[in-house]
Amino acid sequence: MAELKRLSLNTATVNQWSLKECIEGCVRHGVPAIDPWRDKLHELGVDTAAKMISDNGLEVSALCRGGMFTGLDDASRQVALDDNRRAVDEAVAIGAQCLVLVVGGLPDGSKDIGEARGQVRDAIGTLLDYSRSCNIPLAIEPLHPMFAADRACVNTLAQANDLCDELGDGVGVAVDAYHVWWDPDLAPEIARAKGRILGFHVCDWLVPTTDLLLDRGMMGDGVIDLPAMRQMVEAAGYHGLIEVEIFSAENWWKRDGDEVMQIVIERFDKVV
Amino acid sequence: MAELKRLSLNTATVNQWSLKECIEGCVRHGVPAIDPWRDKLHELGVDTAAKMISDNGLEVSALCRGGMFTGLDDASRQVALDDNRRAVDEAVAIGAQCLVLVVGGLPDGSKDIGEARGQVRDAIGTLLDYSRSCNIPLAIEPLHPMFAADRACVNTLAQANDLCDELGDGVGVAVDAYHVWWDPDLAPEIARAKGRILGFHVCDWLVPTTDLLLDRGMMGDGVIDLPAMRQMVEAAGYHGLIEVEIFSAENWWKRDGDEVMQIVIERFDKVV
Numbered sequence: 127m128a129e130l131k132r133l134s135l136n137t138a139t140v141n142q143w144s145l146k147e148c149i150e151g152c153v154r155h156g157v158p159a160i161d162p163w164r165d166k167l168h169e170l171g172v173d174t175a176a177k178m179i180s181d182n183g184l185e186v187s188a189l190c191r192g193g194m195f196t197g198l199d200d201a202s203r204q205v206a207l208d209d210n211r212r213a214v215d216e217a218v219a220i221g222a223q224c225l226v227l228v229v230g231g232l233p234d235g236s237k238d239i240g241e242a243r244g245q246v247r248d249a250i251g252t253l254l255d256y257s258r259s260c261n262i263p264l265a266i267e268p269l270h271p272m273f274a275a276d277r278a279c280v281n282t283l284a285q286a287n288d289l290c291d292e293l294g295d296g297v298g299v300a301v302d303a304y305h306v307w308w309d310p311d312l313a314p315e316i317a318r319a320k321g322r323i324l325g326f327h328v329c330d331w332l333v334p335t336t337d338l339l340l341d342r343g344m345m346g347d348g349v350i351d352l353p354a355m356r357q358m359v360e361a362a363g364y365h366g367l368i369e370v371e372i373f374s375a376e377n378w379w380k381r382d383g384d385e386v387m388q389i390v391i392e393r394f395d396k397v398v
Numbered sequence: 399m400a401e402l403k404r405l406s407l408n409t410a411t412v413n414q415w416s417l418k419e420c421i422e423g424c425v426r427h428g429v430p431a432i433d434p435w436r437d438k439l440h441e442l443g444v445d446t447a448a449k450m451i452s453d454n455g456l457e458v459s460a461l462c463r464g465g466m467f468t469g470l471d472d473a474s475r476q477v478a479l480d481d482n483r484r485a486v487d488e489a490v491a492i493g494a495q496c497l498v499l500v501v502g503g504l505p506d507g508s509k510d511i512g513e514a515r516g517q518v519r520d521a522i523g524t525l526l527d528y529s530r531s532c533n534i535p536l537a538i539e540p541l542h543p544m545f546a547a548d549r550a551c552v553n554t555l556a557q558a559n560d561l562c563d564e565l566g567d568g569v570g571v572a573v574d575a576y577h578v579w580w581d582p583d584l585a586p587e588i589a590r591a592k593g594r595i596l597g598f599h600v601c602d603w604l605v606p607t608t609d610l611l612l613d614r615g616m617m618g619d620g621v622i623d624l625p626a627m628r629q630m631v632e633a634a635g636y637h638g639l640i641e642v643e644i645f646s647a648e649n650w651w652k653r654d655g656d657e658v659m660q661i662v663i664e665r666f667d668k669v670v
Binding site (some may be wrong): 237239243271272274333334335348349350 | 620
């Protein structure tokens with residue numbers, strides 16, 4: 127099973143906490159790393175957050191998130207690119223190991239997912255000029271196909287690997303168990319990602335799932351064979367931090383944050 | 399756009415109607431074909447339904463559905479196979495052009511989707527001995543990956559095509575726009591299915607989607623480029639019936655059935 131020293135808290139898991147509370151919670155529970163979402167980061171202030179993370183000796187597995195590149199016109203896509211450059215700057219400021227990209231879905235009113243996918247490729251290609259100069263790797267996170275319309279039109283590891291092949295250095299993939307567990311090509315595509323896996327995220331797929339976005343499960347409460355996937359990722363050379371990222375509006379977000387942290391740690395030890 | 403003579407009513411679209419009402423509704427609205435779900439078929443009685451469908455000159459695009467092959471033990475899988483043989487008999491009785499297969503997800507408590515996929519292959523292989531002798535083609539319907547755990551572990555056209563390659567004559571695919579629209583390999587896998595496409599189902603993907611199962615949209619209300627997909631299917635040689643299948647607990651199932659039929663026909667003419 128996974129060792130605690132590899133655990134990183136994605137701050138979405140304890141949405142009820144501010145980033146300050148998340149950092150303090152990690153320290154209190156012995157969690158060595160964190161991945162802050164940008165809204166919480168902005169709330170605390172980037173400089174304050176950077177100092178607090180550093181003073182407490184936390185690693186930063188990633189910054190969540192850049193992306194949302196797709197848009198109906200050049201102007202809106204330029205706004206997105208500018209925001210992504212700021213995200214790269216923030217990743218530098220807090221010492222993040224990479225910037226996670228949720229690439230964006232169909233622009234409003236569009237039914238052309240091929241066009242959206244082309245926009246994503248072009249935007250990452252442009253962003254790479256900047257992110258490479260800042261030494262921030264970009265981690266393309268394929269999202270579950272149920273998010274193809276509204277969040278990310280990159281929906282399989284095969285697509286993410288194809289993008290990496292095309293775009294070259296400075297870009298890799300984030301493997302999130304929730305998004306890819308169902309994929310018949312999971313094993314070969316994780317193997318293909320060797321050398322470019324920048325993150326591994328865990329939670330669980332609940333049966334039934336009552337909400338597309340906000341009903342993710344705690345590891346062990348669903349159907350994903352997490353140890354098998356961890357072994358695939360390790361066989362592909364990834365031995366870095368493992369993020370726990372659980373969106374759970376009706377369950378985990380309503381509990382006491384310290385209880386959530388305790389259970390995250392127990393489950394990480396037992397079922398990841 | 400698609401011609402009305404190709405329209406088939408999947409009875410799930412007007413869940414508020416019995417099969418008798420669906421048949422009468424098709425006749426009243428000039429819809430030439432139907433695909434009954436088995437629960438409604440059993441309610442009316444297979445013989446009565448067969449006679450009523452035939453007397454009214456309706457075509458039967460398919461019987462919905464067989465499948466659900468996966469199980470924890472031989473006994474439960476045998477029960478499923480026996481039920482599928484009865485489904486083949488019913489398909490014969492009502493003159494269905496094929497039997498749609500929703501193959502089943504993970505057995506309760508299992509996390510081994512590879513094992514489930516193997517069970518599906520073996521079960522279809524066994525069922526084929528019977529279905530071939532009855533001249534009922536089996537239509538494997540890949541379901542959206544969000545149903546991988548609880549409904550179908552065949553989640554892409556590539557998987558369905560692989561199964562067809564392996565299993566030989568008597569088995570093909572049902573292409574349901576809702577389940578496959580997001581697939582980066584949609585075009586090549588539809589082309590690959592040439593000669594084995596047994597059905598084409600339409601509805602739409604709503605943004606937002608509020609329920610995984612029961613929030614499908616009317617054609618034109620979502621993001622799927624249905625004419626593009628119809629053209630792919632036609633380029634692959636399929637010029638048969640097009641089923642409208644809409645699960646919509648909070649919208650279309652609450653309306654007057656005749657209003658639903660009228661809008662189905664309008665949209666079929668305009669946006670499919």
